[in-house]
Amino acid sequence: MRSDRHILLTLFPLYSVIVGLFLSGLMMLFLGQNPLVVYRDILLFAFRDIYNIADIFAKAVPLIFTGLAFGFAYRASLFNIGAQGQFYMGCLASVSCSLYFSFLPKVLLLSICLLSSLIIGGLWGSLIGYAKARFNANEFLLSLMSTYVAIAIMNFLIRGPLIEAKGEYPQTDVIAQSAWIPLLIPHTRMHAGLILALLVAAAAYFILWKTALGFKIRAVGMNRDAARFAGIDERKIFVSVFFISGAFAGLAGFTEVNGIQHMLVQGFNPMIGTEGIGIAILGNAHPLGIVLSALLFGALKVGGALAVQVSNISSSFLGIMEGCVMLSVIISYFIRQRIMTVLEKKRLQEESKVKIL
């Protein structure tokens, strides 16, 4: 009985995806479109050919990273909603290394780019953790605002030291081919960053459930007081969690710059952090769940982009659809908390009744 309830609650985010699709379907009706046809098109287009299928994976890669960034911190009951900024810092680190060390051999160059985006993203994130540990700052607000600082730094660097040789647009030069992440399937956009993303998801799982550090993180996340009584220094956990979380988001910068864009354009991919939050909630903050939800969103993006082209719905409708799904996923999180509270309350009342009798 109890475990049945648990499974139902675990599947909660899935219902919310359906609700979100239903809501955006209603809006399609207002636009004079049959939502069933549109959804069928999305499905058909997403899996039409090898290029599109490969693109689903390419689109999912950065979402896996930002989803892990939020989900990992969430396991410690910490809110890192600054993945966008950590992502931009990773982009900057990776594009700088790609531009300045282009003379190095490919393997070495890519390793440097990877490590630099990981470290810079991590350090940027750990600033938040440090401020929380040292000054008891609110990590939610701090991580939110750190994104704006990161955007300002990016604007400065891209209009200044990193601007393209022509000096026309706020973007960098295209990076040398030796800094490109190799493709997994030729003539598609699916690159080896996918393997990295899966490895990192596995690493997140390993850290959380197989290491002493992960034990501390989960203990702090589930009961900060008991963790303190057990001698776990929560402040150290704040810093390490935010480093790891920021490093995950930073790696998205590496795969986007070196795997897809091959340059850095000012303010690109501005939604990747927010989408990561929804994906992490949809995936129950579990690495496997996050990978699957990121793939779902990848498919929606790829199929949706093509479906709107044939169905004369404005392409901006895609944003509405994504928004509906994202909103209902996030709302479902609170509804689920509410249901758990009510269930727990019932249980307590029943227990206390038994005691009186």
Add this chain to the structure above:
Amino acid sequence: MSTEDRDIVVEMTGITKYFPGVLALDKVNLRIKKGEVLALLGENGAGKSTLMRILYGMYRPDEGQIRVNGRIVNIESPRDAMKLGIGMIHQHFTLVPVHSVVENVILGAITDPRGSFSIEKTAKEIKKLGDTYGLEVDPFAMVNQLPVEMQQRVEILKALYRGANVLIMDEPTAVLTPQSTEMLFNFIRDFRKAGNSVIFISHKLNEVLEIADRIVVLRSGRVVGEIPREKATEQELARMMVGHELGEIKLKAENNTSGKKEPILCIENLKVRGNLGHLAVDALNLEIFAGEIHGIAGVSGNGQDELTEALYGLRPVSEGNIFLNGTPLTKGKTRNIIDLGVGYIPADRHKEGLVLDMSVEENLVLKGFDLSPFSRKGILQEGSIRQYATQVIESYAIKTPTPDTPVRYLSGGNQQKVVIAREIAVARFLLIAVQPTRGLDIGSTEYVHQILLKARNEGRGVLLISTELSEILSLSDRISVIYRGRILKTIDRQDVDMDEIGLLMMGVTGRQ
């Protein structure tokens, strides 16, 4: 009948309030009459503050209704409460420190729809109110430059300015000196004489007996007694609060006062500040020997929590020394103190003792998961953990479906066994046990007692803190009585005089 009804200002019926993990209030009924001082008595966590916060609109009740002057009301915020004439003086003041007295009083009290107000006029009214009730304070003084008792006056004036005729005071004397307390009581008497009502929250018996007309005792979220002051005695009230007759209590085991050796724990002149900044532990001295259970008796809220938290590195020590086997602990981190061999059974196992959503085995190694053999090079050794857990589950007879069942799904007694098994393993020298049997049934309580005695017989020192006096008396080899952060007296078990202990707990010394 009807005249009596007319006398009732506030009536709360069937109030139930749930917080994650606890039922804070369980169908509580409370009536407050006009011109009466009602004392709400109870230990920390009994539900006094929660009940009053509901009346003041800070919490919403999950069940129950509130009537003010006979009408059912819906109090959704302190603003609603104030409109109904209910004011509250909080334990933590709610003043803006960098504003003047008059600015603080005006804040939120502007009734003019255009939002206009006059500082001068308000200042005059404050002076007038102050004169009426003997609460003189300079309206233009900055709050942060006023001493604590004056800040409390400002809080009271704030409520009076808003027309409060029911004043809730949440442990108002906790931060006051005896003289200021007397002045506060004078105010309360004047205020009552003018036909107003006061709800006085406290766990100090002498104060309650001095000021209250009627006393309502709460325990674990329920009303357990109601008596007029004339009929109340300290013993009677203490019994209702603590929930036990201080009758004959038989010893659980032979005393162990022979062969006193080196003390394991030495506490010298310890001073620790509580959350309100006052000295909760005030120049406390205590020694605990190997192979003894040392009980601390006292009404809760007399510094017990602060003492044990300071011992375990969870709260900074202001002054004084703590030595464990000669090693100073004063600046120790919890982690180091654990490694030195000190176990701690906390009062609230759900909040402090267990991570409810972690498994039984994870909770069993909560204080040793990063040490060999449970971890190697930072990697958890699941095999060793499982093996250890299986063995502990068997030797302590912990009833759980599997070692990886979340500890949340165990019964209270089995949850406490998980805590105790872990702490006994940690406590090579000293075991601190705070309310180790709270909320347990008789069987589990007996089991816990046997474990504590076994720990003692194996040569550990046990510091037992409990508000259940019977528990202290039946287990301890020596008993120290704590009152207002000091040990008033330490007595060997065989020399115990029940009356003396009862009076010492109320702070009465020097009786022969």
